[in-house]
Amino acid sequence: xxxxxxxxxxxxxxxxxxxxxxxxxxxxxxxxxxxxxxxxxxxxxxxxxxxxxxxxxxxxxxxxxxxxxxxxxxxxxxxxxxxxxxxxxxxxxxxxxxxxxxxxxxxxxxxxxxxxxxxxxxxxxxxxxxxxxxxxxxxxxxxxxxxxxxxxxxxxxxxxxxxxxxxxxxxxxxxxxxxxxxxxxxxxxxxxxxxxxxxxxxxxxxxxxxxxxxxxxxxxxxxxxxxxxxxxxxxxxxxxxxxxxxxxxxxxxxxxxxxxxxxxxxxxxxxx
Ligand SMILES: C[S@@+](CC[C@H](N)C(=O)[O-])C[C@H]1O[C@@H](n2cnc3c(N)ncnc32)[C@H](O)[C@@H]1O
Ligand SMILES: *[C@@H]1O[C@H](CO)[C@@H](O)[C@H](O)[C@H]1NC(C)=O
Ligand SMILES: *[C@@H]1O[C@H](CO)[C@@H](O)[C@H](O)[C@H]1NC(C)=O
Numbered sequence: 001x002x003x004x005x006x007x008x009x010x011x012x013x014x015x016x017x018x019x020x021x022x023x024x025x026x027x028x029x030x031x032x033x034x035x036x037x038x039x040x041x042x043x044x045x046x047x048x049x050x051x052x053x054x055x056x057x058x059x060x061x062x063x064x065x066x067x068x069x070x071x072x073x074x075x076x077x078x079x080x081x082x083x084x085x086x087x088x089x090x091x092x093x094x095x096x097x098x099x100x101x102x103x104x105x106x107x108x109x110x111x112x113x114x115x116x117x118x119x120x121x122x123x124x125x126x127x128x129x130x131x132x133x134x135x136x137x138x139x140x141x142x143x144x145x146x147x148x149x150x151x152x153x154x155x156x157x158x159x160x161x162x163x164x165x166x167x168x169x170x171x172x173x174x175x176x177x178x179x180x181x182x183x184x185x186x187x188x189x190x191x192x193x194x195x196x197x198x199x200x201x202x203x204x205x206x207x208x209x210x211x212x213x214x215x216x217x218x219x220x221x222x223x224x225x226x227x228x229x230x231x232x233x234x235x236x237x238x239x240x241x242x243x244x245x246x247x248x249x250x251x252x253x254x255x256x257x258x259x260x261x262x263x264x265x266x267x268x269x270x271x272x
Pocket of ligand 2: 068071268
């Protein structure tokens with residue numbers, strides 16, 4: 001692997017620190033007790049990073065997301081790690097009955113609310129729901145989406161650049177797919193994942209401790225696409241392959257160099 005590619009992420013790290021350090025220090029000045037709450041401090045930093053870079057990151061994934069989300073997303077959509085709600089820009093409003101934005105960083109909620117309102121979703125008539133829990137809090141998700149004591153029946157689960165930060169991702173994905181997604185429903189994801197190339201993977205593992213400290217737990221070393229493929233039904237008697245329909249698949253980002261430390265996979269998985 002070329003050294004330049006191995007160190008490329010330092011450029012992003014520096015840009016993020018330049019954008020978010022001063023505002024974070026100012027927030028600390030106003031509220032020194034943040035020092036005793038490392039998660040809140042890290043989320044404050046991340047909120048400033050995302051305010052500066054959300055549009056740029058969105059632009060980089062625009063083509064992939066337009067292909068993946070716009071023709072496919074329908075019904076009740078659960079967007080995990082909604083950020084500033086950029087997924088809304090890719091939803092065909094006429095096919096969506098409810099947009100559920102899961103975002104544990106509450107500093108981002110006003111952005112989600114503004115974008116959703118502009119696109120014609122509203123908390124008043126139940127077409128918009130914003131949840132403050134993490135994706136790992138599957139019990140809260142299930143109880144928030146329960147209707148008349150029935151288990152939730154999401155038509156679409158979207159994850160864009162989020163599963164890198166979720167604790168216990170394999171277990172969380174399995175629970176969401178089994179207990180939140182309805183039969184025939186789709187899991188649509190676009191994530192950066194562990195590279196199949198061992199030299200790239202070595203550097204991804206090397207940088208992960210630094211990267212996750214700066215960016216609210218974001219890891220470079222997760223084979224998220226393989227975890228999704230391997231989800232099995234709860235009932236052992238059913239053949240594992242039967243969890244997802246045959247048309248389900250994951251694919252790469254067109255034109256992306258193999259040496260990219262943020263090596264992306266896109267997936268559309270349809271529940272049997
Ligand atoms: C890189 S941003 C992507 C935002 C959005 N999906 C997009 O593509 O514009 C990752 C988001 O995941 C959120 N996040 C972090 N930990 C999470 C968790 N445990 N569960 C759900 N979301 C989480 C972060 O707050 C952040 O908004
Ligand atoms: C869903 O997305 C895939 C991948 O972009 C696309 O090939 C397919 O046509 C879409 N499905 C529908 C029902 O439009
Ligand atoms: C809910 O309210 C929004 C915003 O006022 C509106 O655009 C939308 O059509 C309403 N939807 C339903 C199902 O009432």
